[in-house]
Amino acid sequence: MNKSTDNFLRFDESLLVKPGTKVNLDKYNTSYTSVFKDKDDAEDMLQKDIKRLSELQDILYASEKYSVLIIFQAMDAAGKDGTIKHVMTGVNPQGCEVTSFKQPTPEELSHDFLWRINKALPSKGKIGIFNRSHYEEVLVVRVHPEYLLAQNIPSIKSLDDVTEDFWKIRFEVINNFEKRLYENGTVIMKFFLNVSKAEQKKRFLERIAEPEKNWKFSPNDVKERQLWDKYMKAYEDAITHTSTEYAPWYIIPADKKWFMRAAVGDIITGTLESLGLQYPKLSSEAIQKINEARDQLLNEAHA
Ligand code: ATP
Ligand code: MG
Numbered sequence: 001m002n003k004s005t006d007n008f009l010r011f012d013e014s015l016l017v018k019p020g021t022k023v024n025l026d027k028y029n030t031s032y033t034s035v036f037k038d039k040d041d042a043e044d045m046l047q048k049d050i051k052r053l054s055e056l057q058d059i060l061y062a063s064e065k066y067s068v069l070i071i072f073q074a075m076d077a078a079g080k081d082g083t084i085k086h087v088m089t090g091v092n093p094q095g096c097e098v099t100s101f102k103q104p105t106p107e108e109l110s111h112d113f114l115w116r117i118n119k120a121l122p123s124k125g126k127i128g129i130f131n132r133s134h135y136e137e138v139l140v141v142r143v144h145p146e147y148l149l150a151q152n153i154p155s156i157k158s159l160d161d162v163t164e165d166f167w168k169i170r171f172e173v174i175n176n177f178e179k180r181l182y183e184n185g186t187v188i189m190k191f192f193l194n195v196s197k198a199e200q201k202k203r204f205l206e207r208i209a210e211p212e213k214n215w216k217f218s219p220n221d222v223k224e225r226q227l228w229d230k231y232m233k234a235y236e237d238a239i240t241h242t243s244t245e246y247a248p249w250y251i252i253p254a255d256k257k258w259f260m261r262a263a264v265g266d267i268i269t270g271t272l273e274s275l276g277l278q279y280p281k282l283s284s285e286a287i288q289k290i291n292e293a294r295d296q297l298l299n300e301a302h303a
Helices: 039-063 080-087 115-119 134-138 145-151 164-183 197-209 211-216 219-225 228-242 257-273 284-298
Strands: 067-074 096-100 127-131 186-194 249-253
Touching: 039 080, 039 257, 067 080, 067 134, 067 257, 080 127, 080 186, 080 257, 134 164, 134 228, 164 186, 164 228, 186 228, 186 257, 197 211, 197 219, 228 249, 249 257
Parallel strands: 067 127, 067 186, 096 127, 186 249
Antiparallel strands: none
């Protein structure tokens, strides 16, 4: 396995959606596991990455130069929550915040769609994780264009106004937004956890069968599942138009949870590694002050 640090896709380039690629999800194998045979085979990389991520986060926090924004999008039961939980186990909660985006509130709807996203952005030195994101605006809203009517957009008076151009402009707005973040020091990674329709059914049935998992299931999830093909089209178009050098998409096979977690962990760790983060270096003046403080401590009479 190639583990060079100058390439953050250290084991498999095929997970990255290169800018300009027209995505066809039929061509992506949802149970692909790359160079790994099984869970045990990937465990070593996952544990090393988790440990290294915790070290890198410490430097990120201390150096206050970059923010890190990690976006998760997926169909229900693909494993967003579990992936976030596993990959971030070693991370210091002080420097990390997870935000889940649900159906917009009336207050959110009375602003433009990036308003609530802006408010949740990570500050310098921090890692922000979005469990769903502004991409819902070109995914669930694309599948249910009637949601747009609640947004009171001047150009959308009826569903007839929701044209292909409308979505193109939304992609452009999103790209510009992410470019702005990038130019100001935000490192963006976007993950689509790509589960198959068959695997989703299996996981739904488990959620229904096991009382401790019932809370994760909503009958509405099965209704949305009926719109699977429309969702896949929306994902394909969104990823095609918004995978950029400054905010790349990764399509992560999600049928094997162990692979999904190992892959996401390695991409995040590798990306942070590629920043060449360093602890802040103090000026000679500051070092002198620290030394004076040490001398003062050592010279205290009664302690
Ligand atoms: P998840 O399914 O992510 O694990 P959950 O089941 O706890 O979370 P849900 O009640 O399903 O939470 O909330 C997410 C729902 O909100 C999804 O159906 C999602 O598509 C919807 N949603 C998120 N953002 C928007 C948006 N901008 N417009 C409309 N619906 C949205
Ligand atoms: Mg849900």
